[in-house]
Amino acid sequence: xxxxxxxxxxxxxxxxxxxxxxxxxxxxxxxxxLAPSGLKATQYGLLSQIHFNGNPSLKSxxxxxxxxxxxxxxxxxxxxxxxxxxxxxxxxDRRVKRAGLTEIGVEKWQEAHLLWREAHSRFDNAFGExxxxxxxxxxxxxxxxxxxxxxxxxxxxxGGSAS
Amino acid sequence: xxxxxxxxxxxxxxxxxxxxxxxxxxxxxxxxxLAPSGLKATQYGLLSQIHFNGNPSLKSxxxxxxxxxxxxxxxxxxxxxxxxxxxxxxxxDRRVKRAGLTEIGVEKWQEAHLLWREAHSRFDNAFGExxxxxxxxxxxxxxxxxxxxxxxxxxxxxGGSAS
DNA sequence: TCATTATAGTGGCATATACCACTAAATTTT
DNA sequence: AAAATTTAGTGGTATATGCCACTATAATGA
Numbered sequence: 050x051x052x053x054x055x056x057x058x059x060x061x062x063x064x065x066x067x068x069x070x071x072x073x074x075x076x077x078x079x080x081x082x083l084a085p086s087g088l089k090a091t092q093y094g095l096l097s098q099i100h101f102n103g104n105p106s107l108k109s110x111x112x113x114x115x116x117x118x119x120x121x122x123x124x125x126x127x128x129x130x131x132x133x134x135x136x137x138x139x140x141x142d143r144r145v146k147r148a149g150l151t152e153i154g155v156e157k158w159q160e161a162h163l164l165w166r167e168a169h170s171r172f173d174n175a176f177g178e179x180x181x182x183x184x185x186x187x188x189x190x191x192x193x194x195x196x197x198x199x200x201x202x203x204x205x206x207x208g209g210s211a212s
Numbered sequence: 213x214x215x216x217x218x219x220x221x222x223x224x225x226x227x228x229x230x231x232x233x234x235x236x237x238x239x240x241x242x243x244x245x246l247a248p249s250g251l252k253a254t255q256y257g258l259l260s261q262i263h264f265n266g267n268p269s270l271k272s273x274x275x276x277x278x279x280x281x282x283x284x285x286x287x288x289x290x291x292x293x294x295x296x297x298x299x300x301x302x303x304x305d306r307r308v309k310r311a312g313l314t315e316i317g318v319e320k321w322q323e324a325h326l327l328w329r330e331a332h333s334r335f336d337n338a339f340g341e342x343x344x345x346x347x348x349x350x351x352x353x354x355x356x357x358x359x360x361x362x363x364x365x366x367x368x369x370x371g372g373s374a375s
Numbered sequence: 376t377c378a379t380t381a382t383a384g385t386g387g388c389a390t391a392t393a394c395c396a397c398t399a400a401a402t403t404t405t
Numbered sequence: 406a407a408a409a410t411t412t413a414g415t416g417g418t419a420t421a422t423g424c425c426a427c428t429a430t431a432a433t434g435a
Contacts, residue, residue, distance in 0.1 A: 059264035060276050060352070063328070064335050064344060065242045066257040067351035072235045073392075074278045074355045078363050079228045080393090089393095091421065094229040101222035108383055113223050115237045120422040122385065127420065136384095144383040144430045165226070172227050175362040176354070181227060187347055188230035189223070191339070192237045199338040200241050236422075243423090252423095254391065271413055283392040285415065290390065299414095307400045307413045 075172075082168035086161040092128060093165055096150060096158045099134065104147040106139065115192050133157050238335075245331035249324040253331075255291060256324045259313060262297065263321055267310040269302065278355050296320050 061067055079090035088096070098110060107125075111118040125148065128134040133154035139145035150158060173181045190196055224230055242253035251259070261273060270288075274281040288311065291297040296317035302308035313321060336344045353359055 058352070059261055060355070061348055063257060063260070063332065064339075064348055064351075065238050065253050065331070066260075067348045067355070068231070068235045068238055069254065069257070069391095070278050071351035071354040072231045074360060075228050075231055077393085078360060081364075089420075090228050091232065094226060094232070097226070097229075098222055106383080115233050116421095117423050118384070119386085119424080123423095124421055142383085142431070146384070168228070169226065171363050175359060176227075180350070184350055185224055185227055185230045187343070187350075188227075188234035189221070191234040192223070192230070196338060197237060197241060200334050201244075232421095240423085252390075269413080279391095280393050281414070282394080282416085286393095287391055305401070305413085309414070 078172075079165075079168045082171070083161055083164045086157065086164055088157065088161045090165075090168075091124070093158070093161045095124060095128065096133065096154060096161070097165075099148045100150055100155075100158055104137070104149040106145045106147050107136070108145070110148060128154075241335075242328075242331045245334070246324055246327045249320065249327055251320065251324045253328075254287070256321070256328055258287065258291065259296065259317060259321045259324070260328075262311045263313055263318075267300070267312040269308045269310050270299070271308070273311060291317075 060070060076090055083090050083093055086093070098114065099105060102110065102113070105113070107121055108118060111121040114121065125134060125136075129136065132151055134148055135151055136146040136148055139147055176184065223233060239253055246253050246256055249256070261277065262268060265273065265276070268276070270284055271281060274284040277284065288297060288299075292299065295314055297311055298314055299309040299311055302310055339347065
């Protein structure tokens with residue numbers, strides 16, 4: 050770690066950086082496959098969650114995505130602007146807004162979904178089906194509140210100040 | 213996958229989305245640990261790469277990070293503005309600019325590095341040391357040019373058009 | 376019921392990251 | 406060597422994402 054270690058894989062030593070690097074690469078790969086639909090992989094993901102969760106509130110969507118609520122609001126804007134999504138105020142609780150696909154949104158999602166399946170199978174084939182499933186498990190584990198709790202509370206040695 | 217499957221883990225089925233979700237979570241966790249240094253985890257990562265690679269050109273840095281060159285340029289700006297980094301034109305090839313830590317940059321990096329070690333050990337403890345190493349391997353594999361090549365060329369069934 | 380507090384969203388600002396068009400400089404062709 | 410091509414960076418624009426301050430509304434407590 051002294052800057053002159055020849056074989057030292059500087060890109061690989063940090064879990065967080067490694068994750069981001071892989072995410073950039075994979076995002077690129079998925080984006081390319083989804084490109085014909087005009088959607089980015091992130092946008093397909095957003096539409097999918099809204100689709101699968103049936104008009105979720107922004108809050109629950111943000112929680113599920115482990116994303117900041119305001120960040121979610123921002124990322125939804127282009128999709129709303131393009132008429133794929135709409136926000137509907139909840140009847141019971143007027144603070145709440147529910148996201149839903151428009152007709153165009155559903156069509157676009159279906160179109161993108163076909164491309165996504167191609168990307169998905171490419172990934173599984175390139176990475177290995179089992180490894181792929183294991184990877185998703187690992188990712189879900191990291192994204193779980195439980196993991197965050199363990200990470201934060203970790204009483205391990207390493208300088209964890211108790212204050 | 214029809215929207216009403218109760219137990220369906222909608223957040224988990226897509227490798228790309230799963231990766232992003234985990235990346236958001238982990239980024240948050242690392243950011244919190246690094247916060248006292250005033251650096252985000254991404255910025256610590258940038259400084260580290262520059263530190264470990266000894267004044268790399270922006271191009272080689274971008275390649276190593278699997279990042280778009282212009283994106284790299286943009287993310288470096290705040291660090292340059294804050295005096296942690298500087299870009300020095302290469303002598304031999306006047307197209308090239310090399311990034312280097314300033315004195316302040318080195319100090320800041322050292323400060324952040326201590327915090328990073330804490331985050332690193334927390335992650336290892338929470339996720340498991342071996343799983344952690346395996347994860348970094350998996351991430352590095354995905355980030356490798358080889359993987360991208362395989363992904364793109366994949367002749368698997370699923371609609372891969374040969375054109 | 377009224378004041379306090381908690382919850383859901385919005386808007387502004389900042390960083391992270393990509394694409395495109397453009398410039399400058401080096402490399403390759405002819 | 407002049408022209409064509411490739412390479413390295415920059416600046417603009419757009420999406421992705423986080424924090425903070427602020428608003429509206431609901432839930433709680435005195």
